[in-house]
Amino acid sequence: MKRDIILAGVGGQGILSIATAIGMAALDSGLNLKQAEVHGMSQRGGDVSSNLRIADYEIASDLIPCGQADLIISVEPMESLRYLPMLSEDGWLITNTQPFININNYPPMESVMAEIELLKKHIALDAETIAKDLGAARSANMVILGAATPFLAISPDKMRSAIRNIFKRKGDDIVKLNLDAFEAGYRFATDRQN
Amino acid sequence: MTKLMLLGDEAIAQAAIDAGISGIYAYPGTPSTEITEFIMNSKEAKEGMIHAKWSVNEKTAMESALGMSYAGKRAMVCMKHVGLNVAADAFVNSAITGANGGIIVVSADDPSMHSSQNEQDSRFYGKFALIPILEPSNQQEAYDMVLYGFELSEKLKTPVLLRVTTRLAHSRAGVLRMPGRDQNTLKLPDNLKQFILLPAIARKQYKTLVAKQEDYTAMSESGGFNRLIEGTDKTMGIITTGIAYNYLMENFPDRKVSFPILKIGQYPLPRKLVEKLYSECSSLLVLEEGYPLVEEMLRGYLNHGKAIHGRLDGTVPFDGELNPNIVAVALGLKDTRGRDVPSVVVGRPPSLCKGCPHISSYNALNEALETWSKGRVFSDIGCYTLGALPPFNAINSCVDMGASITMAKGAADAGLNPSVAVIGDSTFTHSGMTGLIDCVNDNSAVTVMILDNSTTAMTGGQDSAGYGKIEEICKGVGVDPDHIVVLNPLPKYHAENIAAIKRELGYQGVSVIIPRRECIQTASRKLKAAKKEAVE
Numbered sequence: 001m002k003r004d005i006i007l008a009g010v011g012g013q014g015i016l017s018i019a020t021a022i023g024m025a026a027l028d029s030g031l032n033l034k035q036a037e038v039h040g041m042s043q044r045g046g047d048v049s050s051n052l053r054i055a056d057y058e059i060a061s062d063l064i065p066c067g068q069a070d071l072i073i074s075v076e077p078m079e080s081l082r083y084l085p086m087l088s089e090d091g092w093l094i095t096n097t098q099p100f101i102n103i104n105n106y107p108p109m110e111s112v113m114a115e116i117e118l119l120k121k122h123i124a125l126d127a128e129t130i131a132k133d134l135g136a137a138r139s140a141n142m143v144i145l146g147a148a149t150p151f152l153a154i155s156p157d158k159m160r161s162a163i164r165n166i167f168k169r170k171g172d173d174i175v176k177l178n179l180d181a182f183e184a185g186y187r188f189a190t191d192r193q194n
Numbered sequence: 195m196t197k198l199m200l201l202g203d204e205a206i207a208q209a210a211i212d213a214g215i216s217g218i219y220a221y222p223g224t225p226s227t228e229i230t231e232f233i234m235n236s237k238e239a240k241e242g243m244i245h246a247k248w249s250v251n252e253k254t255a256m257e258s259a260l261g262m263s264y265a266g267k268r269a270m271v272c273m274k275h276v277g278l279n280v281a282a283d284a285f286v287n288s289a290i291t292g293a294n295g296g297i298i299v300v301s302a303d304d305p306s307m308h309s310s311q312n313e314q315d316s317r318f319y320g321k322f323a324l325i326p327i328l329e330p331s332n333q334q335e336a337y338d339m340v341l342y343g344f345e346l347s348e349k350l351k352t353p354v355l356l357r358v359t360t361r362l363a364h365s366r367a368g369v370l371r372m373p374g375r376d377q378n379t380l381k382l383p384d385n386l387k388q389f390i391l392l393p394a395i396a397r398k399q400y401k402t403l404v405a406k407q408e409d410y411t412a413m414s415e416s417g418g419f420n421r422l423i424e425g426t427d428k429t430m431g432i433i434t435t436g437i438a439y440n441y442l443m444e445n446f447p448d449r450k451v452s453f454p455i456l457k458i459g460q461y462p463l464p465r466k467l468v469e470k471l472y473s474e475c476s477s478l479l480v481l482e483e484g485y486p487l488v489e490e491m492l493r494g495y496l497n498h499g500k501a502i503h504g505r506l507d508g509t510v511p512f513d514g515e516l517n518p519n520i521v522a523v524a525l526g527l528k529d530t531r532g533r534d535v536p537s538v539v540v541g542r543p544p545s546l547c548k549g550c551p552h553i554s555s556y557n558a559l560n561e562a563l564e565t566w567s568k569g570r571v572f573s574d575i576g577c578y579t580l581g582a583l584p585p586f587n588a589i590n591s592c593v594d595m596g597a598s599i600t601m602a603k604g605a606a607d608a609g610l611n612p613s614v615a616v617i618g619d620s621t622f623t624h625s626g627m628t629g630l631i632d633c634v635n636d637n638s639a640v641t642v643m644i645l646d647n648s649t650t651a652m653t654g655g656q657d658s659a660g661y662g663k664i665e666e667i668c669k670g671v672g673v674d675p676d677h678i679v680v681l682n683p684l685p686k687y688h689a690e691n692i693a694a695i696k697r698e699l700g701y702q703g704v705s706v707i708i709p710r711r712e713c714i715q716t717a718s719r720k721l722k723a724a725k726k727e728a729v730e
Contacts, residue, residue, distance in 0.1 A: 033366070044544035066531050
């Protein structure tokens with residue numbers, strides 16, 4: 001079993017919080033893990049991506065081979081498309097639909113969505129609105145994590161306990177908001193699949 | 195024992211603590227910064243009173259580490275690849291003095307230039323200085339090599355270079371820790387002249403260094419970080435260095451390769467192992483992350499021997515970072531690629547943060563320079579290098595740390611007037627202030643803008659060596675106090691900032707303008723921490 005995941009977004013959107021949760025749950029499930037992060041110049045509002053690899057055997061490369069990723073998880077719609085050359089033919093694309101517009105030539109949303117819709121295997125959801133409706137405006141990334149979880153070959157319970165672990169320092173209320181956000185994303189994706 | 199999930203940088207740092215270092219010296223630079231930060235934040239390091247503060251630049255870091263080694267204790271010094279250029283004088287000569295307490299120099303290279311201005315390969319420096327080099331292929335090896343490297347350094351009385359690249363430095367994987375070791379006690383060198391490189395002594399020491407090369411090679415043969423893995427298909431032998439090994443293995447899902455492989459992790463090259471592989475195989479493929487160092491050595495100038503493939507004959511591209519696909523192509527295997535990037539996707543370059551003080555500084559400078567022709571602004575290395583991009587298009591150079599001031603001086607000497615330098619506060623103390631003395635001594639007509647955001651922002655907000663004393667430094671080196679002007683780079687002061695800059699542009703001598711406002715990132719972090727403290 002292996003899951004090669006490209007995490008995508010814009011510098012400052014906190015894609016590493018998703019990586020941390022998946023990483024924790026993967027280790028808790030006895031899996032091996034490698035995670036190539038992005039630090040430095042590109043963090044300043046530019047496009048960022050991270051390679052996250054989990055497997056039940058020893059992983060060789062820190063980088064995912066091009067065209068062999070099982071999953072793209074993106075917190076920004078246009079950024080989700082930037083890594084399509086990395087995605088395998090039957091890979092899934094999970095993306096937020098809320099654009100992050102910090103450039104003045106951002107393409108029209110319809111054309112971005114049209115490209116996403118071209119992929120048979122995709123889950124697109126408005127994580128910000130879902131999170132806000134739950135009163136968890138800052139937990140949009142956990143909504144995305146929830147939506148990606150059905151495809152990760154890690155039990156959702158392991159993911160829930162990872163979320164508890166990550167946020168427990170911030171108190172029970174924050175843990176609950178993040179778990180709610182996770183559940184909403186998880187439900188969205190499982191409904192879509194069925 | 196459970197494995198820790200560590201970045202390559204963190205594995206190096208944890209190993210340094212476990213190896214009993216007494217000090218770490220460094221100037222921040224991607225991808226090396228996290229090594230020092232990890233030690234600064236480590237409880238164990240604090241308890242062990244390990245010295246962990248940023249140095250003003252890589253040269254002072256290297257020299258301080260050498261001083262600690264002189265005193266018999268273990269020291270680590272860290273930098274990015276181009277930082278080794280700055281430290282090179284001390285680094286190359288440290289090979290001739292040799293070490294007393296163990297010393298490891300970590301240089302983090304950046305092939306593909308993710309955050310750098312070149313992709314130079316630090317192994318050449320190690321080879322040039324004639325010292326042993328260690329090059330890990332994964333995070334565990336990075337950890338193990340630090341422990342081994344300190345033993346090697348003390349056994350052979352030499353500094354050791356640990357070379358990593360971005361991909362290893364910034365990738366996380368499981369690492370198993372070893373039991374720690376106490377720090378050394380203070381113990382000066384047996385020979386108190388060992389570190390005096392007067393020609394008469396240096397000649398002797400250099401002969402010793404040359405003679406020690408055989409020992410270094412012998413350690414490479416037996417050290418355990420160079421491994422010949424037998425294979426049945428002798429039509430080709432493969433040499434990998436550092437993380438190139440991982441990309442090779444990635445192409446064989448069952449991890450079984452029919453070709454013999456020589457996995458290199460320690461230099462000088464293990465001659466016997468290389469000879470064995472060469473004699474057994476009818477051709478060689480060299481896979482190395484970085485410049486073709488090993489490949490060049492094997493080919494020699496004329497390459498009269500067997501076919502050797504790699505970066506030099508185009509089997510692997512000459513530049514850029516390796517990846518599994520490049521290695522697949524070099525092996526003649528199938529390349530894979532998903533769909534093309536749709537044309538709606540546009541570039542999203544990094545940019546200055548909303549509310550960044552540099553925005554106001556560049557807006558004011560651009561307007562102040564409006565009446566002159568373009569191309570007068572020499573800049574430097576930091577967040578403010580982003581002033582090169584739209585909407586600012588405000589700068590015309592970025593070469594090396596400190597070059598803004600001296601290039602502005604050279605251009606002023608040539609007759610460019612006004613000639614402007616733009617440099618950050620941390621870069622100024624790193625290598626800019628020496629150039630400012632050149633300007634003062636020559637009374638060059640330069641306008642130096644020191645963008646003081648009170649931190650080393652680009653690498654994540656480390657302490658800046660000149661904090662609170664930039665004006666004093668400028669006065670101290672002889673800048674006329676009437677031409678040291680402090681501005682507040684906020685939009686509401688835009689008009690008066692333009693006027694002040696214009697005034698200094700007209701001055702036919704050295705002026706220093708200091709737009710001062712804290713980095714928006716560090717300021718908001720401090721605010722958050724203060725709020726948290728108030729709540730608790």
